[in-house]
Amino acid sequence: MRLSQAFQPTLKEVPAEAQIASHRLMLRAGLVRQTSSGIYTWLPAGLRVLRNIANIVRQEQDQVGGQEVLMPTIQSADLWRRSGRYDAYGPEMLRIQDRQGREMLYGPTNEEVVTDLFGSTVKSYRELPKVIYHIQWKFRDEVRPRFGVMRGREFYMKDAYSFDLSYEAAVSSYYRMMLSYLKIFRRLGVKAVPMAADTGPIGGELSHEFLVLAPTGESEVFYDAGWDEMDWESMALNPQNEADLQKLQNLVKETYSATDEKHDLTAWEAVPEDRRRGGRGIEVGHIFYFGTKYTEAMGVEVNGADGAAIHPHMGSYGIGVSRLVGAIIEASHDDAGIIWPEDVAPYRAALLNLRPGDETCDAMCESIYSCDPEGLLYDDRSERAGVKFNDADLLGHPWQIIVGPRGAKNGMVELKHRATGERSELPLDEALAKLGLR
RNA sequence: CGGGGCGUGGCGCAGCCUGGUAGCGCGCCUGUUUUGGGUACAGGAGGCCCCCGGUUCGAGUCCGGGCGCCCCGACCA
Structure with missing residues (x-):
């Protein structure tokens, strides 16, 4: 969505x-x-x-x-x-x-x-x-x-x-x-x-x-x-x-x-x-x-x-x-x-595009989103990063896939686990594999 | 059902005591700005002040009645 x-x-x-x-x-x-x-x-x-x-x-x-x-x-x-x-x-x-x-x-x-x-x-x-x-x-x-x-x-x-x-x-x-x-x-x-x-x-x-x-x-x-x-x-x-x-x-x-x-x-x-x-x-x-x-x-x-x-x-x-x-x-x-247990969460992950309009970010987000449009909540709003982070934490999806210009140009995304707060920066493919999206 | 409290733009509230132009913050819209944790500035839209009745020249404000909602307790997936 x-x-x-x-x-x-x-x-x-x-x-x-x-x-x-x-x-x-x-x-x-x-x-x-x-x-x-x-x-x-x-x-x-x-x-x-x-x-x-x-x-x-x-x-x-x-x-x-x-x-x-x-x-x-x-x-x-x-x-x-x-x-x-x-x-x-x-x-x-x-x-x-x-x-x-x-x-x-x-x-x-x-x-x-x-x-x-x-x-x-x-x-x-x-x-x-x-x-x-x-x-x-x-x-x-x-x-x-x-x-x-x-x-x-x-x-x-x-x-x-x-x-x-x-x-x-x-x-x-x-x-x-x-x-x-x-x-x-x-x-x-x-x-x-x-x-x-x-x-x-x-x-x-x-x-x-x-x-x-x-x-x-x-x-x-x-x-x-x-x-x-x-x-x-x-x-x-x-x-x-x-x-x-x-x-x-x-x-x-x-x-x-x-x-x-x-x-x-x-x-x-x-x-x-x-x-x-x-x-x-x-x-x-x-x-x-x-x-x-x-x-x-x-x-x-x-x-x-x-x-x-x-x-x-x-x-x-x-x-x-x-x-x-x-x-x-x-x-x-x-x-x-909220911190949803995996099986009841409304979406398995939030996909945060930190800079909509940026070609690299948009392209990367679209390719991730197409893996599971039903199960991902794609934050494509033209809001500030802080707003997106806060909303994603509030909604409590088990994972956040964070795509920003910094990492995107190197093919990297950041994964945040809501329950532990743990973040890791991974190559796109690895991140997708980790979430079972590919 | 007993006790307490509250109803004012979408949300949070002030104004009521002491009646006289309906306000603030957030959100929303437009523009500029900003761009990795709720940005800043400017302009703008939006209100049967819960309802009915009464008092008064005049009621968001006072009085009476009603409705709605919340909290505490006794009861229940």
């Missing part, structure tokens, strides 16, 4: 409403604009990040057998009456009426829709287990939206639902999903620790939240240093292997972690003092096992091998995709701006 043609506004000054780093940076870098309290428009760069995250989530969910669908945002109240949650959910649910006066709602979650969908299509035990998920906008009328997209009212969420024939199978699905989540967060470049959690209005008995550690997090967390030390790559747990899932389950049992609401002082005392870790965390995922709560309430059953009806056991698994944009920034930024 050529920056001169992009819809990419950056702000020099910080809008007064933004209090925390990620919110300030998202506004300054032109990722989002607020349209009303807790509701945002995503601008091109922000949308790219949102999609990158969603794609990683999608790949990993497919990897563990997830089937992607797209359920609606608007749901009927009747469906929620069948589960008994229409009255239970409270004012957080946005309730609306259509022109016939029918009661509708903007979905805060999708257990009802998915359970109904499943029940109306799946009739035999042979079709289980199933994992159905979608990535869709949700609305929860929060009492107090804040922190930008971290606690918006409208938010983008991946929610998956598992259906199993037995408790044991459902627990396997639960830990398989946990494994998938651990991998997702690793790929997103954040450290998220699963912590014992309350089940809230979704109900159920087994539940973990995934928390990204950050000082601005809303929950207080307590965990065993073991979580910092686990080497998931070399453990290579296979989600399709029951023994590996058991291993994970044991690790979770043996390695303490909890948010303040589930904090267990007795168990905490058992953790050696020098291994106790605490802090604040941002909840970016939440998984639940809640058994037959919805399948029973909504009368969903399949036939077993012996012909007897079985209420499938369910779990639900959420990842706050839009919240993750904020959480990642919260965990990865400096005074100059």
Whole structure:
């Protein structure tokens, strides 16, 4: 993308409403604009990040057998009456009426829709287990939206639902999903620790939240240093292997972690003092096992091998995709701006032409740009070098390819790594090779 | 939902107490200048002062009501 043609506004000054780093940076870098309290428009760069995250989530969910669908945002109240949650959910649910006066709602979650969908299509035990998920906008009328997209009212969420024939199978699905989540967060470049959690209005008995550690997090967390030390790559747990899932389950049992609401002082005392870790965390995922709560309430059953009806056991698994944009920034930024992990960055590199109009610089930039017009943000504006440097740091692309008259006439470009600040001057070909552009 | 605060060009703010020509910085446009970390100078555009009502000769300013937004707390991907 050529920056001169992009819809990419950056702000020099910080809008007064933004209090925390990620919110300030998202506004300054032109990722989002607020349209009303807790509701945002995503601008091109922000949308790219949102999609990158969603794609990683999608790949990993497919990897563990997830089937992607797209359920609606608007749901009927009747469906929620069948589960008994229409009255239970409270004012957080946005309730609306259509022109016939029918009661509708903007979905805060999708257990009802998915359970109904499943029940109306799946009739035999042979079709289980199933994992159905979608990535869709949700609305929860929060009492107090804040922190930008971290606690918006409208938010983008991946929610998956598992259906199993037995408790044991459902627990396997639960830990398989946990494994998938651990991998997702690793790929997103954040450290998220699963912590014992309350089940809230979704109900159920087994539940973990995934928390990204950050000082601005809303929950207080307590965990065993073991979580910092686990080497998931070399453990290579296979989600399709029951023994590996058991291993994970044991690790979770043996390695303490909890948010303040589930904090267990007795168990905490058992953790050696020098291994106790605490802090604040941002909840970016939440998984639940809640058994037959919805399948029973909504009368969903399949036939077993012996012909007897079985209420499938369910779990639900959420990842706050839009919240993750904020959480990642919260965990990865400096005074100059955002520092994107490679896989979520809106562009893999910024290409800075320090002197547009200079024949050598222009020619070199054009040849670099043509390698990957989609993945490079080419700053071809007639701005001063300082402006370009500052904007590039603010936007936080993993790399900056700096082309100035000094080096260009010798066929050299400068490469700056945003995360380390490291700069090196390289011949053009070497630089391209290093970034995988050639 | 309880407590606090704020609404004035795109952004950050002053002006309000003590009513009388709507201001500053940044950004934007034009020109010159500068050319490796937000350059300098000159000229210029841009404002239902959140809305409604009241007081007054006169309201951004005072009074009443409403709306919006933010912050702190209790609640949640």
